[in-house]
Each structure stands twice: as C-alpha cells, then as structure tokens.
Amino acid sequence: GEDVEQSLFLSVREGDSSVINCTYTDSSSTYLYWYKQEPGAGLQLLTYIFSNMDMKQDQRLTVLLNKKDKHLSLRIADTQTGDSAIYFCAESMEGSYIPTFGRGTSLIVHP
C-alpha cells in the first residue's frame, strides 16, 4: 500500500476554511511537509512540522499532527481563489532524508 495517502479532490467556497487531510504509515517519520503546486509550476514548500510537535501555525495555515493516528492535516483559513492548487503531503524518516510524497489533493475554490 501507499506510504502517504490523501484524498484527490476538495472543493470549497471562497472565504470558507479548507482542511486537507493526509495519513501516513511509518511511525518513524521525522518530518512531515505540505507542498503547493500551482498549474504549470513546480512544488513549493508551504510548511513542515517535526514529528515531536502537535501543531504549527503560520498566518492562514494551521498544521495539525496526530501521531497516534498517523494523521496530518492542513487547514487554510479564509480560502481564496489564489489558493486553488494541488497540495502534496510528504514525509521523511530518520536516516532516510528523502521525502515520500502523497498523490496530491486538488483544491478547487469557487465563488
């Protein structure tokens, strides 16, 4: 099975909050990341969290980590049309620093 799983699509109304979820399988994950990919572009690191943290907030972004359930989420407050993109969850493990990516969640923001 996949190491990192995400739902493929999420549709939200402009101004609402978006929550993108991710589950991972390896309990030895050290870093967990969220990347954003806009159409025709490469991936841009949005934020990351160390596995010894529960939460990280950065302006409109909130990352929550539940280590027991191996669940990571990205909440975007006041979602804007410019937030429409594909969001990738990724993990890397101690001793193997290369991240493993999920398949990406396409976030569609409509008026």
Next chain:
Amino acid sequence: NAGVTQTPKFQVLKTGQSMTLQCAQDMNHNSMYWYRQDPGMGLRLIYYSASEGTTDKGEVPNGYNVSRLNKREFSLRLESAAPSQTSVYFCASSEDSSGNTIYFGEGSWLTVV
C-alpha cells in the same frame, strides 16, 4: 537568484530517441533529485545524488541514467525513450541531507510518441 533551472521545458520525442534533461541549481546545495509526476500518481523519485560524485536509484530508475556533473548540475538521460516515459519531470535540490528544504524546478514536459 534563479534557484533550480531545468531545460528544456517542453520536448516531444519519437520512441527510441535519446535525450538529456539538464538541471542546475545556484544555491550551493549538496543534494539533487529527479522526480517524475504522472496524473493520479504523485511524485516518484527516479534518481538522486546526495552529494557531488554520488548517485543512487530511487523508486523508478529503469530506463534512465543520471550524471552529477559537478555540485551545480544534475542531468537525467533517456537512452531509448518509450511512451511510458511521457511525463512531467522535476529536478529538485536541498541544502543538506536533512530533507526539510527541498526546492523544485519548474518542470519539463516530455511526450514520447
């Protein structure tokens, strides 16, 4: 500061042709990577180079070769292109082996007919 630069951005190849995707980074990073991205498949690692002079296979290395020419440059070669290699290819680099700051290029769209 250009970051990670890939060339070409678009390429169409015939089955059996060869080509090299070029990648350069100007951030003095030690580690460089090549990924491919296919619809619904996310990113899959083809090859990586932890440091100048070393290269290692990733998840999907078959049909590809790489060269870490120097610290700045990491090229990906398709010796005999196949339609299954139609994909978007991303080069990336990171400062060190901690992996927490990977920077991506803009991507190279390759079609094999």
